[in-house]
Amino acid sequence: MLASSRDLARVGGVVSLSLMIGCAEMPAEPLDAQSAARATNRVECDPDNGGITLPPGFCAVVVADLEMDGEPARARHMAITPSGDLFVAINSPRNQQPSFGIVALRDTDGDGRADEQAEFSPGLGGSGIAWDRATLYFGANDRVVRFHVPAGQLEPIRGPEVVVSGLPDDGDHISKTVVLDGDRLFVNIGSASNSCQEDNREVGSPGVFPCPELPNRAGVWAFDARAGNQTQEDGEHWATGLRNMVALDVNPQNGALYGVQHGRDQLFEHWSEFFTADEDAVLPAGGLVRIDRGG
Numbered sequence: 001m002l003a004s005s006r007d008l009a010r011v012g013g014v015v016s017l018s019l020m021i022g023c024a025e026m027p028a029e030p031l032d033a034q035s036a037a038r039a040t041n042r043v044e045c046d047p048d049n050g051g052i053t054l055p056p057g058f059c060a061v062v063v064a065d066l067e068m069d070g071e072p073a074r075a076r077h078m079a080i081t082p083s084g085d086l087f088v089a090i091n092s093p094r095n096q097q098p099s100f101g102i103v104a105l106r107d108t109d110g111d112g113r114a115d116e117q118a119e120f121s122p123g124l125g126g127s128g129i130a131w132d133r134a135t136l137y138f139g140a141n142d143r144v145v146r147f148h149v150p151a152g153q154l155e156p157i158r159g160p161e162v163v164v165s166g167l168p169d170d171g172d173h174i175s176k177t178v179v180l181d182g183d184r185l186f187v188n189i190g191s192a193s194n195s196c197q198e199d200n201r202e203v204g205s206p207g208v209f210p211c212p213e214l215p216n217r218a219g220v221w222a223f224d225a226r227a228g229n230q231t232q233e234d235g236e237h238w239a240t241g242l243r244n245m246v247a248l249d250v251n252p253q254n255g256a257l258y259g260v261q262h263g264r265d266q267l268f269e270h271w272s273e274f275f276t277a278d279e280d281a282v283l284p285a286g287g288l289v290r291i292d293r294g295g
Helices: 033-040 277-282
Strands: 003-010 013-020 058-065 074-080 086-091 101-106 116-120 126-132 135-140 143-148 158-165 178-181 184-189 219-224 236-240 245-250 257-261 287-290
Touching: 058 101, 086 135, 126 178, 135 158, 135 178, 158 184, 178 245, 184 245
Parallel strands: 074 126
Antiparallel strands: 003 013, 013 058, 074 086, 086 101, 086 126, 101 116, 126 135, 135 143, 143 158, 178 184, 184 219, 219 236, 245 257, 257 287
């Protein structure tokens, strides 16, 4: 039995979550030394599963406890290279522009725990991160930059280069989620408010229709991933009406874009005549949606 891993971020570290799924055949192509070590070693999960509660059949190991600037690092999104190196975007509490950046992790002996670590991009933290063709894209709060990081390297040999800058970074949702689809870069630009009320987050305040945020917020934009020094106006407004897409991914089979939308807050606090506190805790959920061009 071999473990098939997914990765989760937690405050102050990275947890690898594994599900035992059955036997795996050895790959037809020869493995490099690092990949071979992982293939021949078995990960032993932590007795407490890294401090998280899991359903039967799952277990977890803490890959790394991260600190930056002497504080527990706020691990956000992660990108994994074909060789298994892990790049973690670090943002600050309350999503302010931090003096944090990117942490690179490598497991050389296949035990599931990182034993090599590098840090770069000081002074520019963020949430979104993606790797493709030796290039690492990093979504800070007001821009997307890229680094040239060849496979097998933990630190860039060039960058940061500005892909797009001047993105909105005020209001309620300033984190940028990014994903690549060939030479196209998708970027989430979240809403500036909870739900586009006349008075944001005020009890009983009605919504504004049409919402004036929609031309440049609460949507997904597409940019040329290989170009530089773009602005929001250079991008294509791919889809609108998406409050805040905390995750984006592309289906490699058909190229369809999917995302998870962060559900709105304060249903009970603002509309207690319609919602209970329990409903407020679970409704609306973070919904998985297909994001079609022009949607």
